[in-house]
Amino acid sequence: MENSLGKMFTITSFGESHGNCVGVIIDGCPAGLPIIGEDIQREVDKRRPGAWVAATARVEEDKVEILSGVFNGRTTGAPVCLLIWNKDIDSSEYERIRFLPRPGHADYTAFIKYGGFN
Incomplete structure (x- = not known):
């Protein structure tokens, strides 16, 4: 990587x-x-x-x-x-959408690259 x-x-x-x-x-x-x-x-x-x-x-x-x-x-x-x-590093508000790719973000590619560990 x-x-x-x-x-x-x-x-x-x-x-x-x-x-x-x-x-x-x-x-x-x-x-x-x-x-x-x-x-x-x-x-x-x-x-x-x-x-x-x-x-x-x-x-x-x-x-x-x-x-x-x-x-x-x-x-x-x-x-x-x-x-x-x-x-502002509290990521708890993102937990409910953790596996939902957001428009305009690199969520899907990051998931593929890091396997959900990011």
Whole structure:
């Protein structure tokens, strides 16, 4: 099961929407690339409730933390790790529809990929 994409830049996603956090590791960035946290945050903010018609209904801060690979606004050459902590992780309300694929979600493909363990 792959959670990674790319050859020169490898992007690996991790976490679950109802887990403690979600994030991404970007490997292959040469040292010295400018990384502006506010630009990344602005892109993440586009999925906030009310930002557009397909945005999530869950209200979370979605504050991006740059954990590694960036120093003084530039890449270091190490993998860049971005993390968003989930605060609204109570998935009990989804239990009754656990095996019902929802329109606009990846429920069916996730079930096929993970066998219902996600």
